[in-house]
Amino acid sequence: MTRLAVGLGCDRGTPAATIAQAVDFAxxxxxxxxxxxxxxxxxxxxxxxxxxxxFAVERGWSLRFYSAAELAAVAVPNPSExxxxxxxxxxxxxxxxxxxxxxxxxxxxxxxxxxxxxDGRNVxxxxxxxxxxxxxxx
Numbered sequence: 001m002t003r004l005a006v007g008l009g010c011d012r013g014t015p016a017a018t019i020a021q022a023v024d025f026a027x028x029x030x031x032x033x034x035x036x037x038x039x040x041x042x043x044x045x046x047x048x049x050x051x052x053x054x055f056a057v058e059r060g061w062s063l064r065f066y067s068a069a070e071l072a073a074v075a076v077p078n079p080s081e082x083x084x085x086x087x088x089x090x091x092x093x094x095x096x097x098x099x100x101x102x103x104x105x106x107x108x109x110x111x112x113x114x115x116x117x118x119d120g121r122n123v124x125x126x127x128x129x130x131x132x133x134x135x136x137x138x
Contacts (some may be wrong), residue, residue, distance in 0.1 A: 003038040003130035004109070005101025006061075008052065009083070009092035010042075010123045016054040018117030023055075026113040026125040037061055038130040041100035043071060043092045064100050071095040075105055078112045093126035102132030 006026075010019060027033065037059070044065040046052050056063035068088030076098070079090030089095065094105075094112060101107060110127040117123070 002032065002036055004032060004036045005097045005103075005128045005130040005132070006037055006040050007093040007095065007097030007100070007126040007128070008040060008042045008046075008123065009096075010046070010049065010052060011121045012049070014049070014051045014117070014121040014123060015119060016051040016058060018115075018119055018121050019051055019055040019123050020058070021117060022113070022115035022123035022125050025115055026110055026127055029113065030110055030127060032127070034059065039064060039100045039132070041066060041096035043068060043087055043089065043096065045087060064096075066096055066099055070099060074098050077105055077108065093124040097126040097128040100132065101128040101130045103128050107131065 039062045040056055041064045044067050047065045071089040071091060074095035076091040076094040078094060083092060084090045107129040113125045115123045
């Protein structure tokens, strides 16, 4: 079974339900299921994001945060100057998925899936193969 790494970006104040909907839509688009997710990741600016933290706990998934510098060092197919202006890195979801998964851009299965919830909050989801042997042994 393919193990997955999920990178997430979201608006400030995004509820867990909106994040869950975005991730579920992204997984369905690929034909994968929740049980295949090995880890989540985002930027450290989101380390206090209540909805994101609650989502990870609800799903029982590990959640790792990376600095803007760590994320910026990852080559991604869809860098964004808008994201760079707001976060200091040209990619959050794609770079986070690759970092937590231990792969390269070739391991991205879903690039920057954008979802706007009924609440008007935006979530960006990227999915990569999970190859990180260190985290698999935790």
